[in-house]
Amino acid sequence: MNNFIFTFLSLFLIWSALSYPLTNQEIIFGLILSLFISILTQYYNQRSKSFKIKSLYHLIKYFIVFLIELVKANFNMARIVITPSLPISPKIYEVKTELKSNIAKALLANSITLTPGTISVDLEDDTIYIHVVEGTKVDDVEGLKGPFEKILKEAFE
Amino acid sequence: MHYVGWFFVLVGATFSFLAGLGIFRMPDVLNQSQAGTKASTLGILALLVGFSFINPNVSPKLILMALFFLFSSPIASHTICKAALRRNKAKLILDSNPLLKEGEANE
Numbered sequence: 001m002n003n004f005i006f007t008f009l010s011l012f013l014i015w016s017a018l019s020y021p022l023t024n025q026e027i028i029f030g031l032i033l034s035l036f037i038s039i040l041t042q043y044y045n046q047r048s049k050s051f052k053i054k055s056l057y058h059l060i061k062y063f064i065v066f067l068i069e070l071v072k073a074n075f076n077m078a079r080i081v082i083t084p085s086l087p088i089s090p091k092i093y094e095v096k097t098e099l100k101s102n103i104a105k106a107l108l109a110n111s112i113t114l115t116p117g118t119i120s121v122d123l124e125d126d127t128i129y130i131h132v133v134e135g136t137k138v139d140d141v142e143g144l145k146g147p148f149e150k151i152l153k154e155a156f157e
Numbered sequence: 158m159h160y161v162g163w164f165f166v167l168v169g170a171t172f173s174f175l176a177g178l179g180i181f182r183m184p185d186v187l188n189q190s191q192a193g194t195k196a197s198t199l200g201i202l203a204l205l206v207g208f209s210f211i212n213p214n215v216s217p218k219l220i221l222m223a224l225f226f227l228f229s230s231p232i233a234s235h236t237i238c239k240a241a242l243r244r245n246k247a248k249l250i251l252d253s254n255p256l257l258k259e260g261e262a263n264e
Contacts, residue, residue, distance in 0.1 A: 074195055
């Protein structure tokens with residue numbers, strides 16, 4: 001039931017974002033459509049884990065931390081690009097992750113890509129290969145994952 | 158309101174320019190995609206924020222676009238990097254290529 005409400009709400013939100021400024025007609029049509037689609041997909045939702053309000057809170061926290069790291073990463077990259085001597089020393093590191101679910105792993109790889117100076121190159125089982133621009137500056141390999149693994153672990157497990 | 162919007166557009170344009178410069182200056186595929194993904198992500202986000210300040214009527218659509226971009230751009234760069242490493246096209250300053258198994262020759 002929880003999943004049903006979640007599907008319905010997110011579908012309706014996307015519908016209203018797409019057809020903003022809303023008229024009455026559009027609101028009613030959107031409600032009917034999202035209800036219909038969430039009834040259709042209920043069968044698939046039953047097999048996945050039910051959605052918790054608590055993980056929504058953690059996801060919002062994750063998003064805010066993510067935005068801050070993104071801005072930091074951009075200034076870092078801008079500094080490297082502008083510096084005339086191009087201070088790079090690329091290296092690839094292997095990092096183990098403790099996350100189990102696929103969505104969490106994908107989100108972790110995504111956020112590693114958008115954090116300062118790192119990019120996730122490949123993901124095999126629980127090993128992430130990380131490419132680092134300034135390889136000589138890395139002293140703690142686990143630190144490459146940033147604050148994201150803890151937050152994602154709380155959100156999905 | 159308009160001035161805030163144009164300020165954000167200016168910031169976005171600057172970061173997009175830096176992304177292009179990064180792609181031009183970096184020596185190999187991996188570093189190029191580093192510069193390309195990061196700077197262009199913030200550049201495009203800032204552009205979208207600026208546009209939504211200028212014309213608030215379209216801002217929900219722009220937010221959806223921004224979310225989609227946040228998820229798709231790292232995936233694209235991830236795939237490009239993986240392909241480059243698998244085909245050994247990256248001119249690496251590395252000890253070894255971890256994605257190639259033993260026996261596959263390093264050219």
